[in-house]
Amino acid sequence: MDGTVLRIENSSRGHAESLHRLLRDYETNLVRHNGTWQVEVGLGESGGLLQQLFATLGSWLDAEQVDSLVLHFEERQYSLLRPSDERSHNSHAALLERVAQLETALATRVTVEQAKGILARALGISPEDAFTVLRKAARDKGTRLRDLADRIVASPGEAEAVLASAIHESS
Numbered sequence: 001m002d003g004t005v006l007r008i009e010n011s012s013r014g015h016a017e018s019l020h021r022l023l024r025d026y027e028t029n030l031v032r033h034n035g036t037w038q039v040e041v042g043l044g045e046s047g048g049l050l051q052q053l054f055a056t057l058g059s060w061l062d063a064e065q066v067d068s069l070v071l072h073f074e075e076r077q078y079s080l081l082r083p084s085d086e087r088s089h090n091s092h093a094a095l096l097e098r099v100a101q102l103e104t105a106l107a108t109r110v111t112v113e114q115a116k117g118i119l120a121r122a123l124g125i126s127p128e129d130a131f132t133v134l135r136k137a138a139r140d141k142g143t144r145l146r147d148l149a150d151r152i153v154a155s156p157g158e159a160e161a162v163l164a165s166a167i168h169e170s171s
Helices: 013-022 044-064 091-123 127-141 145-154 156-170
Strands: 005-010 028-033 036-042 068-073 076-081
Touching: 005 013, 005 044, 013 028, 013 036, 044 068, 044 076, 091 127, 091 145, 127 145, 145 156
Parallel strands: none
Antiparallel strands: 005 036, 028 036, 068 076
């Protein structure tokens, strides 16, 4: 392929093939590069300008130590990340894993917050005290905090009664 080439890295061969089919109106090649499947796109006359723009943006990200920026094209937004020696070469996989971890943490947090509210209301205590009660009950029962919170949220009446009696027994 002549001129400036944009390589789009994909998470699997299937994704690369799908993207390659989607871009059939462009000059493209499906390649395996550095252990990943990529679609090469010939950029034609605008390639040099686009390459210069991204080089400038990359230099600015490095100089300012900014981790990312958002590019807006019409109605779409794209994130551009600053390359870092601290991130692995295959950082998209690490980012996807981190997103999944954060989604799980957020879901857990929401459930625990709901359980705290149920307990605070039922027991007439502060949310902070409700969390202490929830944590102690989970430890005493040898269960994960998230699992106990899930049960409280699923059936607040039963969970409140169990926890209320546990508090009175331990006081």
